[in-house]
Amino acid sequence: MAVRVVSGASSQNVDLAGKTVGDVRAFMAQALNIADGAQALVTGHSVGDDHVVAEGDQIEFVREAGEKG
Amino acid sequence: MNIKIIGIGGIGCSLLKTLPQFLAFRFEGSEITLVDGDNFEPRNRDRQADFEVGNKAEEMAKFLAKQWPELVFDAVSSYVSLENVISVVREGDIVFLCVDNHATRRLVSDRCQDLDDVLLISGGNEFTDGNIQVNWRRDGEELTMSIANEFHPEILFPRDKNPAERGCDEIVESAPQLLLTNNAVATSMLNAFYAFLEGKLDYDEVYIDIFPNNTRSVKRERVV
Numbered sequence: 001m002a003v004r005v006v007s008g009a010s011s012q013n014v015d016l017a018g019k020t021v022g023d024v025r026a027f028m029a030q031a032l033n034i035a036d037g038a039q040a041l042v043t044g045h046s047v048g049d050d051h052v053v054a055e056g057d058q059i060e061f062v063r064e065a066g067e068k069g
Numbered sequence: 070m071n072i073k074i075i076g077i078g079g080i081g082c083s084l085l086k087t088l089p090q091f092l093a094f095r096f097e098g099s100e101i102t103l104v105d106g107d108n109f110e111p112r113n114r115d116r117q118a119d120f121e122v123g124n125k126a127e128e129m130a131k132f133l134a135k136q137w138p139e140l141v142f143d144a145v146s147s148y149v150s151l152e153n154v155i156s157v158v159r160e161g162d163i164v165f166l167c168v169d170n171h172a173t174r175r176l177v178s179d180r181c182q183d184l185d186d187v188l189l190i191s192g193g194n195e196f197t198d199g200n201i202q203v204n205w206r207r208d209g210e211e212l213t214m215s216i217a218n219e220f221h222p223e224i225l226f227p228r229d230k231n232p233a234e235r236g237c238d239e240i241v242e243s244a245p246q247l248l249l250t251n252n253a254v255a256t257s258m259l260n261a262f263y264a265f266l267e268g269k270l271d272y273d274e275v276y277i278d279i280f281p282n283n284t285r286s287v288k289r290e291r292v293v
Contacts, residue, residue: 008198009278009285039220044290046219063276064223065216066193066200066254068246069080069169 003053007032008063017057022049024059034061070099073158075149075177076167077105077125079251080192080258084165085129087259093139100141103130104157106148106232149173150233154180158187163265165258166191166216171227172234178204178217178224185209190261191216192254196247198278199254203261205270214273214289253277257284 002013005028012031016024021040028034038061040047053059070092074081081103092099103126122128126144134142149157149168158164158180166177166189174191181187181204189204202216217224257275264270272286 006285008200009276009283010281011285039222041220062220063198063200065171065174065191065202065221066195066198067169067171067223067229068195068244069076069078069167069193069251069254 002055004058005032006058006060007034007038017053017055019053020049021047021051021053021059024053025049025061028061032061035064038062038064070096071159071162072099072101073104073162073164074101074167075104075157075164075173076169077103077129078107078167078169079246079248080194080255081105081125081165081167082129083248083252083255084167084258085133087255088165088262089133089137089140091259093137097139098141100143101133102143102145102157104145104147104149106146148231148233149176150231151176152233158184160184161186163188163262164190165262167255167258169193170229170231171224172229172231174224175217175227176231178215181206182215188262188265189216190258192258194246194250194254194277196245197250197280198276199250200274200276201254201257201261202274203265203270203272205265213270214291218289218291220289247279250277250279253279 002015003017004011004013010032041060042057105125107125109125124146127146130142130144154176181189187206192201193199203213204215205212257277273289274287276285
């Protein structure tokens, strides 16, 4: 059952419905270059790592703003 | 049109390769003020303009004034600070914020919250990715989110310092940057500006990553 995981400009659909946000974070950290401690949003709202994701959810791990210029 | 370009580094220089040409033929007579307290150095030639000596804002303004007589160029040869932000960012301005620290982003964001009408387009990058944020205020209403918001605590509570606040003996290590990433961020900033002009600006933020060659625009919902 698919959820959409987003970080920065990248995203992937993965079969992780029923897992916690923490599980998703650990599973996708390398593929999407998710920073340690990145804020998690499910359908735009901030959630903790114990939140259970449902099919069709979009989970964003918010990427920090670029610092340099 | 009154435009402010704050920061004449990699992103600012990339922006200024295109923006004046666009404005000269559509908005003749626009006033563009460049703001930077830094000088051009030989080590920046791989990403920034190829001037030998002198303050970035002044040298770039002189160069562009010769190229684009249809426009009016001015320069502020100091960093934006608490002392001058009110005179630099004014009612009705369109501000392209191209700086390299979050403390200045916070400072300019706060100034924009005091204004009824302003468009702030802020860009920043790491080596191969970056983002832009857009704060559009019209008639005192916030149409897109301020850039110092709960989704970006690194800007809301910056850990770095505004260059105007650094001591003379403070040495700040610069991380290496890639011209192509500066360019990609500048392009996205210009895209947001065009969307604004055409009445199609409806996002708060755009993420950019040059390796997968992706961008993603985001409209955020504020937690009330």
